Amino acid sequence: xxxxxxxxxxxxxxxxIQVVNERIYGIWMVxxxxxxxxxxxxxxxxxxxxxxxxxxxxxxxxxxxFSGMVDKEIGEKTFDINxxxxxxxxxxxxxxxxxxxxxxxxxxxxxxxxxxxxxxxGCAKMPRMHxxxxxxxxxxxxxxxxxxxxxxxxxxxKTQWSLKGLIGLHTGTNRCFRAVVIMxxxxxxx
Numbered sequence: 001x002x003x004x005x006x007x008x009x010x011x012x013x014x015x016x017i018q019v020v021n022e023r024i025y026g027i028w029m030v031x032x033x034x035x036x037x038x039x040x041x042x043x044x045x046x047x048x049x050x051x052x053x054x055x056x057x058x059x060x061x062x063x064x065x066f067s068g069m070v071d072k073e074i075g076e077k078t079f080d081i082n083x084x085x086x087x088x089x090x091x092x093x094x095x096x097x098x099x100x101x102x103x104x105x106x107x108x109x110x111x112x113x114x115x116x117x118x119x120x121x122g123c124a125k126m127p128r129m130h131x132x133x134x135x136x137x138x139x140x141x142x143x144x145x146x147x148x149x150x151x152x153x154x155x156x157x158k159t160q161w162s163l164k165g166l167i168g169l170h171t172g173t174n175r176c177f178r179a180v181v182i183m184x185x186x187x188x189x190x
Contacts, residue, residue, distance in 0.1 A: 003164070003182075004057055011054045012047075017167065024055070024165025024182055030172075044070065044110060044149075045171045052108055052147050052180075059106035059145070063099075065092065065136075066111045066127075077104075081127065092127050095135035105144040107136060113151045113176070130155035137161065140185045148181040162186055 003024055009015060017026030030045045049070070053059070064070045067078035079098065083089045090098055092111075115126055133156040136146055146161070148154055149169065165182035 002058065003055055005055070007057050008051070008054045012051060015051075017055075023163070024167065026165075027168040027170060028180065029170050045169065048149070048169070049108065056106060056145050056147075061104045062106045062108065063104040063139075065095075065107055065109040065132075093131040093135060095132070096138040099139040101138055102141045103139045105141045107140060107144070107146040108149070109136075109146060110149045111154075113178075133157070133161065137185060137188075142185055142187045144185045146183045146185070148183065149178055150181070151176060151178055153179060153181040156183065160186055160188075 003019070005017060005019060005024070008017065012028075015026060015028060017024065017028075019025075028048075028051055030047055060075055062072075062076040064072060064076060064078045067080045070078060072078055077088060079088045079090070079092070079095070081089060081092050088098065109132075111127060111129065111132070133146075133154050137157075137160040140146060145164070153163075153166075161183040163181070164184045165180075167180035167182070169178040169180050171178075
């Protein structure tokens with residue numbers, strides 16, 4: 001799946017984003033109008049999903065992982081670790097039990113950032129992100145994109161995923177500065 005910077009800039013003309021050495025770099029300033037549209041601690045920042053979709057407009061099957069409460073569109077699925085938040089829920093460290101290989105070409109993941117957040121979300125413990133990434137490799141098509149929103153990139157195998165970009169996400173003063181980590185699934189070497 002190819003990145004479309006021009007499409008992104010058409011929708012967000014003030015975005016500071018560019019491709020350097022085949023990687024996407026930038027910063028998204030989503031402002032300090034951060035009002036939750038849902039009564040949920042882990043809601044996506046305003047315009048975040050739209051920004052991701054305009055950057056990669058060619059997707060057909062999108063998975064919102066650690067979905068929380070999100071308004072999904074046709075061709076989108078949600079999966080969460082909390083059964084109160086999604087029709088599809090379970091152990092994120094075992095995604096291949098719930099989804100077939102090559103089920104998705106685009107994943108937006110917004111995991112708990114630390115143990116405190118995990119407790120707020122209703123998790124007994126922090127998910128092991130390296131296991132989540134290994135499971136995503138099983139259910140995402142070769143060339144598919146995973147955009148991971150967190151305070152640090154997840155551990156991943158360089159034989160399974162290629163880092164395609166880093167975008168800083170700033171939502172306003174006195175708020176956590178986050179990383180938008182863009183990864184592309186590599187073919188399995190066997």
